Amino acid sequence: MPNRSVFFVSDGTGITAETFGNSILAQFPGKSRHVRRPFIDSVEKARAVLDEINQVADAEGRKPIVFITLVNDDVRRIITDDACRGRVLDMFKHFVEPLEDEFGVKSNHRVGRFSDAAKSTEYNERIEAINFSLAHDDGQSARNLAAADVILLGVSRCGKTPTSLYLAMQHGIKAANYPLIPEDFERNTLPSSLVPHLKKCFGLTIDPERLAQIRNERRPGSKYAALENCRYEVHAAETLMRRSSIGWLSSTHKSIEEIATTILRDIAPDRLIY
Amino acid sequence: MPNRSVFFVSDGTGITAETFGNSILAQFPGKSRHVRRPFIDSVEKARAVLDEINQVADAEGRKPIVFITLVNDDVRRIITDDACRGRVLDMFKHFVEPLEDEFGVKSNHRVGRFSDAAKSTEYNERIEAINFSLAHDDGQSARNLAAADVILLGVSRCGKTPTSLYLAMQHGIKAANYPLIPEDFERNTLPSSLVPHLKKCFGLTIDPERLAQIRNERRPGSKYAALENCRYEVHAAETLMRRSSIGWLSSTHKSIEEIATTILRDIAPDRLIY
Incomplete structure (x- = not known):
């Protein structure tokens, strides 16, 4: 993946997205350019990130990789929508949803290990x-x-x-x-x-x-x-x-x-x- | 998820599995019992973990949650097989495979950010x-x-x-x-x-x-x-x-x-x- 740009988009620090993303990217040769976009917790901020992803896609002629940990559905939808010209890897969809099913309860949509844990x-x-x-x-x-x-x-x-x-x-x-x-x-x-x-x-x-x-x-x-x-x-x-x-x-x-x-x-x- | 047991099974340190798993589990109320099984890099070790998972499933009357980061297909198959009575969340399947598709290359199956990186x-x-x-x-x-x-x-x-x-x-x-x-x-x-x-x-x-x-x-x-x-x-x-x-x-x-x-x-x- 030479010169591939990778976005880490999160409504928290993005540490989870980045730790996991790095581990996945380490499976592939080459070095990527990392773009961190933490604290994306509103529709407006998500739209700005979407524009950025699409500009990078146009400039590089390739889909940027986009790791997301976004719990708010309205925010998430903006990045996972067809309008996004990145390859989006949604870390919650494949894990939170199966666990909701397994536990029989809805997740409480806190983000990451740190948010409420701080103090x-x-x-x-x-x-x-x-x-x-x-x-x-x-x-x-x-x-x-x-x-x-x-x-x-x-x-x-x-x-x-x-x-x-x-x-x-x-x-x-x-x-x-x-x-x-x-x-x-x-x-x-x-x-x-x-x-x-x-x-x-x-x-x-x-x-x-x-x-x-x-x-x-x-x-x-x-x-x-x-x-x-x-x-x-x-x-x-x-x-x-x-x-x-x-x-x-x-x-x-x-x-x-x-x-x-x-x-x-x-x-x-x-x-x-x- | 009161008293639910959670396994972290990895062929490396399991840090990726656990960091990500904790972040996902933080979405749910209750506390879980963590069972770390790092360095599971052979079919024999995987079988021993499988037995352990199934014993816990029987003892607790509920499926343990099993986060895995296993790159070797033979090892992985043992844990993801129907014989496993845990709820398995496979962290590579949903991310490595789409990227192989996107990059047009096979992953080189290194594990985590640390393995070869040590020195x-x-x-x-x-x-x-x-x-x-x-x-x-x-x-x-x-x-x-x-x-x-x-x-x-x-x-x-x-x-x-x-x-x-x-x-x-x-x-x-x-x-x-x-x-x-x-x-x-x-x-x-x-x-x-x-x-x-x-x-x-x-x-x-x-x-x-x-x-x-x-x-x-x-x-x-x-x-x-x-x-x-x-x-x-x-x-x-x-x-x-x-x-x-x-x-x-x-x-x-x-x-x-x-x-x-x-x-x-x-x-x-x-x-x-x-």
């Missing part, structure tokens, strides 16, 4: 989890580890911080993270503050070659970044985790989303918001 | 953006503000940090954030380090009542948290931003997702990964 308990717990994860980043605080849902362990720069923040932001999980450092390897035991919480611990490891590359970007030519030192640290960290029966995985070929999914599956925290 | 340039830029946003949280560093895509301004505890992290994590945006503090209000000018970057600045504000409540959770009974002080700071911050023609919005009734969407629309950074 709900659930939302506030997510924000609290983000604050917790920031305060417990990189072993900054051993206080209150009992309140953590998950504690990530691993050598410096193996991916603990982004994974913790992702768990907090996306799932409302209080994720602390704790670096394993040379002192731990010399002592050859886990930091004592972690011992009461082994069930919540999850390890990350990484290929020493990749680790050396990442560390060299930070501190070029340092002992910290030297491949030999990285090999030593990774091996020592894995030995410590194995001995304590802490599950772990390698971040080398995994995204934070994949790592987070595995952690949720394996640790299965009691308190899981999403 | 792509795009992914590494996201991780770099997260590190940048952490290093530039709360005005920690005025170095390298030129490299920021967006700079968020506002009084302490108005929501800058979670919004910056969200922009970085979700959109690969390097979002610095900078607190407006009593010294700025006394001087009655913006911090001088921001002046070269006004075009990238975006303000957050908040109802003083809500701000006082948030600050009181942190420092109960302090001057910092007093309603009168919050009123003064919010008013002074808005005055500063207005005078510098910095766009802003209130976080009081908005989620970080909604705020981020508005910022992307208004600032329109050149470098927008997602």
Whole structure:
């Protein structure tokens, strides 16, 4: 789909439309131009978007792809009408309507996961989890580890911080993270503050070659970044985790989303918001 | 849908299935029990999930809802077959197939936005953006503000940090954030380090009542948290931003997702990964 324009039209943020749309578009080669049109909640705004879609269709000589999440029928009709010269993919039609049938109730036509949720308990717990994860980043605080849902362990720069923040932001999980450092390897035991919480611990490891590359970007030519030192640290960290029966995985070929999914599956925290 | 079980079955992380599924389920009252089954990439694993779905159907006397993102036809067929006693919502069938038709090419059957992307340039830029946003949280560093895509301004505890992290994590945006503090209000000018970057600045504000409540959770009974002080700071911050023609919005009734969407629309950074 070279140079294809893709519209994301929503009466909310359009995040649902775009997340899902990206996942679908990733099935196809080529790169597309993204046009976000959030907060389209009136017939007037929808008409303006319709004009835009049709102008793009004329200019490019091809149908733009149009992902929509529009719950208001009057608004939706404008974009799904024959007058629209885009290829419209209606995310609610194929899913909301079958569920209305299955549940035997009408949907209440709220949009997305966020709209009313903004100041709900659930939302506030997510924000609290983000604050917790920031305060417990990189072993900054051993206080209150009992309140953590998950504690990530691993050598410096193996991916603990982004994974913790992702768990907090996306799932409302209080994720602390704790670096394993040379002192731990010399002592050859886990930091004592972690011992009461082994069930919540999850390890990350990484290929020493990749680790050396990442560390060299930070501190070029340092002992910290030297491949030999990285090999030593990774091996020592894995030995410590194995001995304590802490599950772990390698971040080398995994995204934070994949790592987070595995952690949720394996640790299965009691308190899981999403 | 009281006590309805919902399965998310995917050959990848299932994040797409779940994000979209949650958005659809939010249209209906009631709470559902979520069952995540990620990494279902073989016929054997699919059969095990099928058994699980059917057991739940029998136990609950109702069809579980089953959101699937499965690209392998053999795997998918097991879950979409008549033998499955769940209500299956197939996220690819309604979207991938029409696009194959529109583009005139077969999809390449990758799953989700993450699978091959893990170590792509795009992914590494996201991780770099997260590190940048952490290093530039709360005005920690005025170095390298030129490299920021967006700079968020506002009084302490108005929501800058979670919004910056969200922009970085979700959109690969390097979002610095900078607190407006009593010294700025006394001087009655913006911090001088921001002046070269006004075009990238975006303000957050908040109802003083809500701000006082948030600050009181942190420092109960302090001057910092007093309603009168919050009123003064919010008013002074808005005055500063207005005078510098910095766009802003209130976080009081908005989620970080909604705020981020508005910022992307208004600032329109050149470098927008997602």
